[in-house]
Amino acid sequence: MLKPLTIPAWSWLLILFALLAAAFFLTRATTIPQDQPQRDLALLHAVKHDHLAKFKALLGAGANPNAHIPDRHGVMCEATEPGREEFLRTAIAHGGNVSLYTHVSSIFATPLNCAISNENPKAFHILVEHGADLSQPGCPECGPKVKAWPLQTAANLGEFDMALDLLQRLEKQGPLPPDQVDAVIDAIERGYLGEGSPADLQRQRVIAWLRSKGYHIGPAASYHRGPGDPGYQSEKQP
Structure with missing residues (x-):
């Protein structure tokens, strides 16, 4: 006759911790707006990790160059980092708004302020030449x-x-x-x-x-x- 399966008390604590951790990460994931396409998130990931070819391919496939996650830097701000001028030009060529406002922090709220805060005169001049406010x-x-x-x-x-x-x-x-x-x-x-x-x-x-x-x-x-x-x-x- 089989004996009932017994689970040590410490195992229950481990299972509970795992469930709480899973709930935490699922909650974080749902803070991304439901209308935020995965393609746009991939675009933001591409610029943050300097994957220019992927960035161009995603824009060519319809990704939004003005995409951003609430309270975080978006594509247009990330593209003003030093060394990312080609990302910025490409984003603008695909409809990137050089005067986009995002409520992050005052010195990073617009692409122009981002370029200044990132100490990047090249990005600054690209934005100005394309009509930034x-x-x-x-x-x-x-x-x-x-x-x-x-x-x-x-x-x-x-x-x-x-x-x-x-x-x-x-x-x-x-x-x-x-x-x-x-x-x-x-x-x-x-x-x-x-x-x-x-x-x-x-x-x-x-x-x-x-x-x-x-x-x-x-x-x-x-x-x-x-x-x-x-x-x-x-x-x-x-």
């Missing part, structure tokens, strides 16, 4: 101090060559937006940079350009030593 804020509902316009984002992150490019392009479109110029001046006067550093040299070019247009700019924030050096003291220099 130069005044699109990364946080439309925020106040001027944290609006995250591309110009403000560039200045706050010390990308002053891109900031100067934006200033010159905005000037060609009409009067410079006062709030945006104020944001740049605020970044110059409050954002500490190493004196003589590459970012500081870029900043000096912006200062010279703004002053040539009649703007008053106070002393640029700088420092001679880092916080870990003896005698460190932040200070403003003319």
Whole structure:
């Protein structure tokens, strides 16, 4: 006569843990919108893993270059990473929106802000040349101090060559937006940079350009030593 099968108590705990783990991963999977085609997810995977041939094939098969998962970077933002310029050009050629807004974070909410935040002037120029909105804020509902316009984002992150490019392009479109110029001046006067550093040299070019247009700019924030050096003291220099 067969004896009833007995399962040790620890085995039940192991089974329970396995079921909970499976439920967790299934729940994560269902956070992806139900209308998000697998092809679009494969496209996002391709750009994140630098599979250009697969990326092109998926776009050719109808994948959406504007695809993104809520609260995460999408295809157009991922394509602004340094070295991914061909991904960006290909996405744009297949309908990628150079002014796409995604609610991730203010400095990564638009392709242009992504290019600036990724310190990629090549991607920046590709987007600008394809008509990206130069005044699109990364946080439309925020106040001027944290609006995250591309110009403000560039200045706050010390990308002053891109900031100067934006200033010159905005000037060609009409009067410079006062709030945006104020944001740049605020970044110059409050954002500490190493004196003589590459970012500081870029900043000096912006200062010279703004002053040539009649703007008053106070002393640029700088420092001679880092916080870990003896005698460190932040200070403003003319």
